[in-house]
Amino acid sequence: MARPSRCRRICTEPAYDSFVPEGISCGEQVILTVDEYEVIRMIDLEKLTHEQCARQMDISRTTVTEAYEAAREKVADSIVHGKQLLIEGGNYRLCDGSAIHFCQRKCRKHCGKTDGTKQDVQMKGAGEMRIAVTFENGEVFQHFGHTEQFKIYDVADGQITKEQVIDTNGSGHGALSGLLGGMEVDTLICGGIGYGAQVALAEAGIRLYGGVTGNADDAVRAFLAGDLAYDPEVQCDHHGHGHEEGHCQGHCGENKHGCAGN
Structure with missing residues (x-):
């Protein structure tokens, strides 16, 4: 092997x-x-x-x-x-x-990673689930690659035991899966998300529930109840010229990192 x-x-x-x-x-x-x-x-x-x-x-x-x-x-x-x-x-x-x-x-x-500002995310307890939601002003943020915050939920026996908002510190889509993996996240709830990020999440063993809108807390509660409305075919290719309707909302159309060579 x-x-x-x-x-x-x-x-x-x-x-x-x-x-x-x-x-x-x-x-x-x-x-x-x-x-x-x-x-x-x-x-x-x-x-x-x-x-x-x-x-x-x-x-x-x-x-x-x-x-x-x-x-x-x-x-x-x-x-x-x-x-x-x-x-x-x-x-x-x-x-x-x-x-x-x-x-x-x-x-x-x-490097701003040694100035004592690193956020403390403790290790999960035995048997706990950790859910991350792309987060902005209480809502599910609609473009994974541009999210500035995640809200982290620790769950035990089907109940939320801890909530914490974490800044991404400017990390872009490629690095976010590593950030989530380092925080021992099991499940991600988000809006639009590109194919490359989906692959990275899968490689990190993180389950994805994309195409979700509305209040972040409500989304997590719906997920725990088995009632979360999500899109298993969600996509958000910000390298292209357009996006499929319903798959990419909010700030997704802002190509913050692309360079057109002009």
Whole structure:
């Protein structure tokens, strides 16, 4: 049996997750995973060695070299053949500040993860379920990738035992699944959500109930009662030019990270 891939530690979510060639596109896409992006960022931009990059990402130097070569080939394919470059998905987790001694000066200067502001989410108790809801002003926020808060509900014996609102601290869609996984979330309730995020959640073992609207507390109570109205086919592809009606509401149309190459 093949050994499972080790989760790669990354510093932060990419600020731009879509690049489109100006002019006539070939209509094809290249997907650069977030961990491959991180390897490119650290080696080509921050000038770390492969060994330093491996220590920062908590993986082997061989894995770094393989990811680096794959990433450069994808970038070249995009540039040479005029393919849209998307940065999403991958097997990774966000750095919580514990690797700060591996970072170079520039990383330490900009890292806000060691200033004592990290929010405390305790481990679940035995037999407890943890539910996360994309959250804004008491309502289920309608675009997973742009949510600024999650409301976390701990449940035991079918009853809510604890509630807590957690800031995402600017994490984008690719990193949010890692954030939820690190908080031991079992179930996510949200509005619109893209395919890449759905895959990342599935890989993290988090059950998804998308296409939900209305009050967040009511949604959780309905879920526990087995009455939650959700859309098993929910989608929200903010890289496209439009969204299927009913699948993407609120702020989904705001492409905050995409770059049209202008």
